Amino acid sequence: MTVESPDSKTVIEDGGERRPPRLAIDATGLTFWPSGQGLVGIPRVESFLVSAALADPDPSVEVVAFRPWEGRFRPLAPFEQDHVATGEISPWRLKRWPGRRTAMSQALEAVRQQPWGKRDADRHLAKTVTHGRKGIAYQATKLLIRAYRLYQRARVRSAPRQDVPGQPAETERGFVLISHHILTGDDRVAVSGRAGGLAFLCHDLIPTLRPDLVGMSPGEARFGSYLEHLVRSGAPAFCASDEVGSTLTDHMQQAGVTQPVVYRFPMPSILYETASRMGETSRIEAAEPFVLYCSTIEVRKNHILLARIWQQALDEGVKLPRLVCAGRWGWMIDPLRAYLKAHPRLLERVTFTGAISDEELIRYYRSASFGVFPSHIEGWGYGASECLDFGVPVIVSTAPSLIEASGGLMPAIDSNDQAGWYAAIRRMAEDPEWRSSLTERIAKQHRPTPASASWAAIKAGLQASASLRPKS
Known part of the structure; x- marks a missing residue:
């Protein structure tokens, strides 16, 4: 009970x-x-x-x-x-x-x-x-x-x-x-x-x-x-x-x-409170637009879906913003490593930061165009709720905890639906009005x-x- x-x-x-x-x-x-x-x-x-x-x-x-x-x-x-x-x-x-x-x-x-x-x-x-x-x-x-x-x-x-x-x-x-x-x-x-x-x-x-x-x-x-x-x-x-x-x-x-x-x-909202104490919660401009995924790199987090999407964009001549994967390397990631090795051009558009400090992560949240969180299963999904804390729109998977963590405010797509994710990421990158409407929704309905x-x-x-x- x-x-x-x-x-x-x-x-x-x-x-x-x-x-x-x-x-x-x-x-x-x-x-x-x-x-x-x-x-x-x-x-x-x-x-x-x-x-x-x-x-x-x-x-x-x-x-x-x-x-x-x-x-x-x-x-x-x-x-x-x-x-x-x-x-x-x-x-x-x-x-x-x-x-x-x-x-x-x-x-x-x-x-x-x-x-x-x-x-x-x-x-x-x-x-x-x-x-x-x-x-x-x-x-x-x-x-x-x-x-x-x-x-x-x-x-x-x-x-x-x-x-x-x-x-x-x-x-x-x-x-x-x-x-x-x-x-x-x-x-x-x-x-x-x-x-x-x-x-x-x-x-x-x-x-x-x-x-x-x-x-x-x-x-x-x-x-x-x-x-x-x-x-x-x-x-x-x-x-x-x-x-x-x-x-x-x-x-x-x-x-x-x-x-x-x-x-x-x-x-x-631990990271946001840290940023508040530092006086660093407002938006800052990035040198180039980028999409943020903050998570340990492991099979459950589904980074390989994003790798396939960014490779699809390269193959079709579509220029997506740079993908920044913030987090340390974890376990059961041999398929992802093999995919990256087989597609070396991907690393021109995808960055893996490794473990980073809170200060670095705060800067990423403050300047990201939008976030992604395609995990297969979650207990919460900190990276999704942290995006909302910093006013950043985020696309999440349909894992129930991720929808709960993002307050049901953000677009949700099945973690195995590559076509759906590709379309949503392209729309988020290419449709500033849609992105702005999601940002306004966060401002009105979410509080850290x-x-x-x-x-x-x-x-x-x-x-x-x-x-x-x-x-x-």
Whole structure:
């Protein structure tokens, strides 16, 4: 069932005291994202969530990461907080690195408490000691921690039974909104009852519905079973589109699983807010007209359709504007690479930018003639809604989530209809009156969504779900 997020701050009883339910946002996925690389897609949404939680003065909100060697979520270490934070952090939540000596003492104590931790635990502890810095000091620290762990294991094996160090008591980490990394990870413990009360962001069900369009890792192959386990355990889903919420409900019904609790939240206009802070939202003239497609380059995004259309134009002597494909290269793209190799003239009219910064992407949106988004299937389609945020007309596929993301305001064509796409792209390029009418439609009927509104809806849903959890 879909639930409207309440505005009230529900409280729970605990030993006669009333307090707000503890809410945690999982930053595990972001801790693995390469430093300095621009955020796109799901990581961009999760970065917004983590940043909102770090900036929220509410003491019931925290940011955590999953520790597989402990089977639980823990607050971020200072180096992790520095890595994932992209904005303001509430002063009381800001963690300071205690210095190498204190950090080493704490790391060795953690090893003493849990001598059976694996090498990933040693790597994490070494980073806490060196504040995330790599190099000789990190390598030496990691070896020292490993040696101490082996010593503690030997001590445990030889010690009398009563001297064996026990595991620290499981601490309640509150109600955790897990990251996509957990849903596609390899550790089943992360989605089990041992990890505490969970909620999840359901960006899409593509690994389950269209595995042929996804580079299936072992974790993604288990994606469907993880979702079913979460829903069975009562974990609510947070969906940015009505389409994904309905798809999730239908899928669970077909799988014989209890109807999920679904919270709908508005997708935030993150890039537009960044541009607003920079004072760079107005239109600028490009040196030459171009069409923009902002998306990771992968088979699901259907770049090969656009390549065929631009090649058709070359063959017919039709001059289309340059096509700019903004985004990093992804997976299952051998057919596209082969097509580009077989048609070398295409690269005279098609540009692949690779990964770019937010500043570069903002300039593209401000100067694009129009956008295209021919993806076969989407959970939302950020590139489509971002076009509208910047007042840029966009042609989308008939994927329901893309029509929803563009508010039903833009022309939509089946992702396999090359003739239809070719005609629409030519009309958009050659008919300025039609293009202007779409621009006016955007100005009248679309408004960017503030990140604060999205965070408020997600937080309210988490509060409602946490307050309904039975006390253990």
